[in-house]
Amino acid sequence: MAGEFSIASFNLHNFNFDVRGGGSGADSQFKKAKAERICGIVRDGGYDVIALQEVQTPETVASLIGLLNDGNPNGRYSFVHCHDFYETISNGRFKSPGREKRGELAFIYDSESVALFKDCAVYQRLNDRMWLALDYFISGATALLATSLGVGAFIGDDEDGEPEMERDKAKRDKANKKQNGLKTVGALGVAGAGYAAHKILESQLKRMRPPFVAFFCKKVGDAVDEGRQLRLINVHSQFGRTDADRFTTPSQIRTKEAEFVLQEAFQIVKSEHVDDVSLALTMACGDFNRSARQLQVIVDEVNVKRCDPIKIGVTKNPVTPTAHLTTVSNAKEAKAGRPWEYHYVSDYDHFAFDMDVWSPSDAKRAFGLDHEKFFVLEGSERRAISDHLPVVIKTVKF
8 A cells, every 4th residue: 555664673683694605503504594584574574664783794684685585586575785775776886985884784675565765866965964964963962971071072282282171271271370370280181081081982972873764665566656755764873881981871872872863864864855755754763772761751852952843753662672582491391381581671672753744643563473483493492583572563654
């Protein structure tokens, strides 16, 4: 049906697999079995588009597509990966800028039900705006974090060519007044520490995985409904602990990343003009590394601050999708129907959507997933294929 999509998002947990590579070791066998399980989830779900995170190479997705299509090069499933997106949509005529290679993001889509929008000029214009906004955001966010932590903003070099922070300049000036213009070693030491903190915070924000954006239109038979467009922003925020933890927390970094996606990136994607498109729904999906409650707080703040008319909603989740999954090999437990245990630890995977275009009264993510398909049998043990469950919106109609 025109304007009706079924969408999923799935973090595949450090997946790197090439079916052409062969191999007979335990890890290779697990990757093959994991790929089959992923393909089963995609087939059973009947999704139009699946956003993937932590899929490390284009070859990995190509291998999944080969399995989904049973080796048929003209099969129904297609894909794009952030590393070679421009090469793919232009048949090699354009090259990807390169900064996208920091990401591990991809889309799989059913080419019988949706069409990928492939205008390179539109994507290049959009990404130029995105990168400009991202650079500006990183600079501003670094200064805000540094100031909030008492480090202060980096304001350049002092008269001796040493790095100088806003806070440190004030301290040094005060020390100079007390000692008749003589700088103290302590004041200069604080300046160097402040500069180091600032640069570490900046480098951490620069590790942001850039969002991966793709546009899709619904097919009706062989015809493409070009008047309506689904615009997806594939997201995977940072999680790991880094040197920046000396000055801030991973939580603060993740919050800043979510703010960028829901404010700057959302507005850029929504406002991009495409000829013949009369209605476009912008959605961000993926692993935000923020709980639904935390993300809702960010959304509420963004909705209040933004000057454009966008209002963003966030899906509510019936179960926790991010889990540590452990197996139970005890035969008695298995016979009782409990061959595994789930230890749910967080709720990080979400959809955020433009409420002016799509605002259902009950925007719950549905799963309908047989959890048995989340495990691969290795001898008498079971091994989970990911530490995330796929999140799904079964019907998006606009």
